[in-house]
Amino acid sequence: MRALTDALIITKRQLLQLARVPEVLIFSTIQPVMFVLLFRYVFGGSINTGQPGGYVQLLMPGIFVQTTAFTLAATASGLAEDMTKGLIDRFRSLPISRSALVFGRTLGDGLLNVVVLFVMGIAGFLVGWRPTSGPVKIGLAFIFLLAFGYALSWVGIFAGLSARDYRVVQNVSFLITFPLTFLSNAFAPTTGMPRALQYVAEWNPVSTMVAACRELFGLKNQFGATAGSFPSEHPLPMSLIYMVLILLVFVPLSVRKYTHAAKK
Amino acid sequence: MKAIIADHLVKTYRHGEVRALDNLSLDVAEGTVLSVLGPNGAGKTTVVRILTTLLTPDSGSASVGGIDVIKHPDKVREIIGLSGQYAAVDETLTGMDNLVMFGRLYHLGKKAAILRADELLERFSLTDSARRPIKTYSGGMRRRLDLAASLIVQPKVLFLDEPTTGLDPRGRQEMWGVIEELVKGGVTLLLTTQYLDEADQLADDIAVIDHGKVIARGTSDALKTQVGGERLEVVVDQQHVGATMEIVSRVSGQKASLDEGLRLISAPVTTGAGALIEVLRSLDTAGIHPLDVGLKRPSLDDVFMSLTGHAAEDEVKELDTGKRSGRKSKKDKKVKGAKA
Ligand SMILES: Nc1ncnc2c1ncn2[C@@H]1O[C@H](COP(=O)(O)OP(=O)(O)OP(=O)(O)O)[C@@H](O)[C@H]1O
Ligand SMILES: [Mg+2]
Numbered sequence: 029m030r031a032l033t034d035a036l037i038i039t040k041r042q043l044l045q046l047a048r049v050p051e052v053l054i055f056s057t058i059q060p061v062m063f064v065l066l067f068r069y070v071f072g073g074s075i076n077t078g079q080p081g082g083y084v085q086l087l088m089p090g091i092f093v094q095t096t097a098f099t100l101a102a103t104a105s106g107l108a109e110d111m112t113k114g115l116i117d118r119f120r121s122l123p124i125s126r127s128a129l130v131f132g133r134t135l136g137d138g139l140l141n142v143v144v145l146f147v148m149g150i151a152g153f154l155v156g157w158r159p160t161s162g163p164v165k166i167g168l169a170f171i172f173l174l175a176f177g178y179a180l181s182w183v184g185i186f187a188g189l190s191a192r193d194y195r196v197v198q199n200v201s202f203l204i205t206f207p208l209t210f211l212s213n214a215f216a217p218t219t220g221m222p223r224a225l226q227y228v229a230e231w232n233p234v235s236t237m238v239a240a241c242r243e244l245f246g247l248k249n250q251f252g253a254t255a256g257s258f259p260s261e262h263p264l265p266m267s268l269i270y271m272v273l274i275l276l277v278f279v280p281l282s283v284r285k286y287t288h289a290a291k292k
Numbered sequence: 293m294k295a296i297i298a299d300h301l302v303k304t305y306r307h308g309e310v311r312a313l314d315n316l317s318l319d320v321a322e323g324t325v326l327s328v329l330g331p332n333g334a335g336k337t338t339v340v341r342i343l344t345t346l347l348t349p350d351s352g353s354a355s356v357g358g359i360d361v362i363k364h365p366d367k368v369r370e371i372i373g374l375s376g377q378y379a380a381v382d383e384t385l386t387g388m389d390n391l392v393m394f395g396r397l398y399h400l401g402k403k404a405a406i407l408r409a410d411e412l413l414e415r416f417s418l419t420d421s422a423r424r425p426i427k428t429y430s431g432g433m434r435r436r437l438d439l440a441a442s443l444i445v446q447p448k449v450l451f452l453d454e455p456t457t458g459l460d461p462r463g464r465q466e467m468w469g470v471i472e473e474l475v476k477g478g479v480t481l482l483l484t485t486q487y488l489d490e491a492d493q494l495a496d497d498i499a500v501i502d503h504g505k506v507i508a509r510g511t512s513d514a515l516k517t518q519v520g521g522e523r524l525e526v527v528v529d530q531q532h533v534g535a536t537m538e539i540v541s542r543v544s545g546q547k548a549s550l551d552e553g554l555r556l557i558s559a560p561v562t563t564g565a566g567a568l569i570e571v572l573r574s575l576d577t578a579g580i581h582p583l584d585v586g587l588k589r590p591s592l593d594d595v596f597m598s599l600t601g602h603a604a605e606d607e608v609k610e611l612d613t614g615k616r617s618g619r620k621s622k623k624d625k626k627v628k629g630a631k632a
Contacts, residue, residue: 121369
């Protein structure tokens, strides 16, 4: 119980940070909204989907997933900054549960996603995104997205604790998440890729998540399923499996790493 | 009762290449202040981090308040306060935000945390800037806030790692005042410093460390005595240097030495003030008016010099002994420079 309240205090710290420097929140929403507009109007015209409502229907789930994937970078760099500045040492010298800090941070970054997804949803709606599946499934899609962001946040904890310097972390985690999100069915059909890459894209958790969201928003996932792999045929259970796997691996790993962490 | 015990601590880095702590032992009696004095890289931060449960030693044991730091780190954390070498507070938050957050993490209720934060801000003269982000604080204010954060629940044992490094003279003075105040309150304090005068000013006891070992231990007075007694020093006009040398040598019983640049004549004495009066009388009789005269007790700088063979500031972080000869020649140069 105490571990939970301790974690919530850390979460509150992050919300306070946002209140003190609101620019952070503004810019972390502007970026995905800009992506929505760019993809919608720059590529949207040249990609023929044959889908009613056009490219934007397929695009939105892709951008949602991409944005939540970037949670990894946010968590990693935030934590690494705390490390470099010695704040972690202070937290670790307090009589609080060892995992409180990392749990609190993943929760905080998860909450930030609520705001970001909400604003993106509105932006999407304004440019023509119309999910057709009904409120329950749409709600479920957003819960999936939040859960995915939360799971990746734990990978971010591990990355942040492993890095030597917080300035490197941001770059490295973008270096991981960018190819991860583009080597997928998020923005274009995987069928156009070389055979080898197709397999990577098909098994990429990002593709699976995107396929799951498309299904939950009431779309046929036209950009995947071409290679006929298991994840693209069963995106919903497979996404869940991926998330559970990520958490199973990275929660204990990160908590352990944190306990032995040293200021760099 | 010993509030802090470190017993043969060893900590190595890079697979044994760097011995940050090399069988270091020390202890601090309850309610007293120990200053761990050492140059850059001596191992000060490493000791503090082990005693505050942030780091596990390769071997050796340690206890704080009678509790084993390796076996029961959680219990140790309940009775200690730590202010690390670099102020560790959240820069985007205000002073108030920070103290309330830490108060809550020490499991104070919401109201109690706010009340305590107010109290501490007041005590450290930070009330006016309580609602400004730490980013806008000066180094001294930051340091004070950091110290305040380590005092939220009145720790039994307090660790301060170089609390005044980087502060201007006024900031240092203020910090010293704050620390002296704390010590009066009865806390057991382990304080690290590179400043010899700081150790002198604040501590009951000093442990001089170098290369991860305690090389001397005792009160400031004891350490000074270990290095040697007092010296009598006289500064005179150029034309009186010869005569003054004679007088000082006669009183001292040893040949006086001369710093030509400063026209400073000095010699060791054993009779203290008596020798001083005798020299002044003789100078007066000879019609010589000294520009400056005094008895000088050895400074902790002298202590460091005589213990390690190098001045505290000369210490360089080094991995291989090959660089050591370089340091020696630097020291030689320094001595030559002083003579010229
Ligand atoms: N993480 C680390 N990896 C490698 N070497 C380290 C590490 N931490 C400390 N050291 C080395 O251990 C030795 C002692 O370091 P420590 O930080 O305890 O010194 P210090 O007395 O606190 O110095 P300073 O006055 O500069 O703060 C140094 O030689 C340092 O380079
Ligand atoms: Mg240090």
